[in-house]
Amino acid sequence: MKYRTIENKVEFQQYWLGVIVVVVVLFVLENVGVFGGIKEFAGRVALPFQEFGIEVVSGVELPYRVAMASYNSYKKIQDLELRYGELAAIVGQQSNLQAENDELRKMLNATSSTGQTDRILMPILGYSQPLIANTKHNFQTNDPVFVNGVFIGQVGKVEQNQAEVNLFSQQFTQPILAKTEANTTGLIYGNGKDIIMKEIPIEEQISVGQKVFTSGQDSILPNWYIGRIKDIQRREGSPTQEATVDQGVSFYESKMVEIK
Helix, strand or coil: CHHHHHHHHHHHHHHHHHHHHHHHHHHHHHHHCHHHHHHHHHHHHHHHHHHHHHHHHHHHHHHHHHHHHHHHHHHHHHHHHHHHHHHHHHHHHHHHHHHHHHHHHHHHHHHHHCCCCCCEEEEEEECCCCEEECCCCCCCCCCEEEECCEEEEEEEEECCCEEEEEECCCCCCCCEEEEECCCCEEEEEECCCCEEEEEEECCCCCCCCCEEEECCECCECCCCEEEEEEEEEECCCCCEEEEEEECCCCHHHCCEEEEC
16 A cells, blocks of 8 residues: 555656656757747748638638529519519509490490490300309390490390300300391301302392391391391302301400390
């Protein structure tokens, strides 16, 4: 036990002696200028590593700043696109409302100018299958349908909230008795695209631009305006001639129709 105590004491003394020697050596080196040279040498050795570290940090920082700037620009563009979309929607709604008001005004003017004040305005519900609203539940099959005062077809199948429209331009619509403003008679048919006035006697004189009206038949009064003759087809040897009729309006470009 005593031996170990002496050994520990010797180790303690050796430790502090070593510390004192190191301090003395460093003091001597500092005073003779050697230690300054060592520090300068160490600084020169460490300088490339410091410069490399600075370059690494700069190289990472620049892409980071670019990325952040790009992200902020992207967010601003998104915000601008969102605001533009909202404004475009508002402008579109106002344009649609203005168009509907203009069309309604035209219909009212056309109705009043022809003296037909008993017509009902109804919105269009469908175009691929011509449909109109039936909010009053009082439509009947074959009721006449007008756009801006032009007779374009008749009510077809009637349901609780809607009704089909049979347009004259449709291929399987029943023929309508018609006449020109010069009282030349014929039949109105549809070919799926155009309105054709057929069965016009070949000896009758018709011309492009002449107005075409109804002649009158069941559920159709005379003198309802249908359109104007756009072109004429005559076949050699045929006892009749045909004329294509331009209505000047279209169900597919309208928002509302008139029902009598």
